[in-house]
Amino acid sequence: MNEGSWLHPARLPLGAGWSGQCCASGSEVSPTDASLHDFCNLGNAHTCPHLPQDRDWDAVRFSISGTSSEQITLWYVCELAHAPIEHGKLTFHRIEERWLNPHADSRVQRLAVCYLEAYRARQSVTVAAGEDLRITA
Secondary structure, three states, X not given: OOOOXXXXXXXXXXXXXXXXXXXXXXXXXOOOHHHHHHHHOOOOOOOOOOOOOOOOOOEEEEEEEEEOOOEEEEEEEEEEOOEEEEEEEEEEEOOOOEEOOOOOOHHHHHHHHHHXXXXXXXXXXXHHHHHHXXXXX
């Protein structure tokens, strides 16, 4: 969903705008485009009609902890009422193209996959742009 709706899509919680199925309530539903834009992609969507009243967390945040030629490690923080309640690391093996320690909750893992995909796409663009800037004599 990066059609220009957000001024800085890389600043969104998952590093880009996403569409797909909402599983916050425990069953998958298809959110409207307005819900995706106004709630889902912004995190902490307290007014979303699909967000259950009783929940483990209401936002999951990710950041890159470290990278090497073989691995990308993410930090994640699950928040409830804007406070951290769970955190940890998830590591993706670049060569084997698999998660070494996927999150036990499939919803968090699905978000981690999205975050990693957006990160890798931005890295590809950065590398391609850098290649275009090389000066040859």
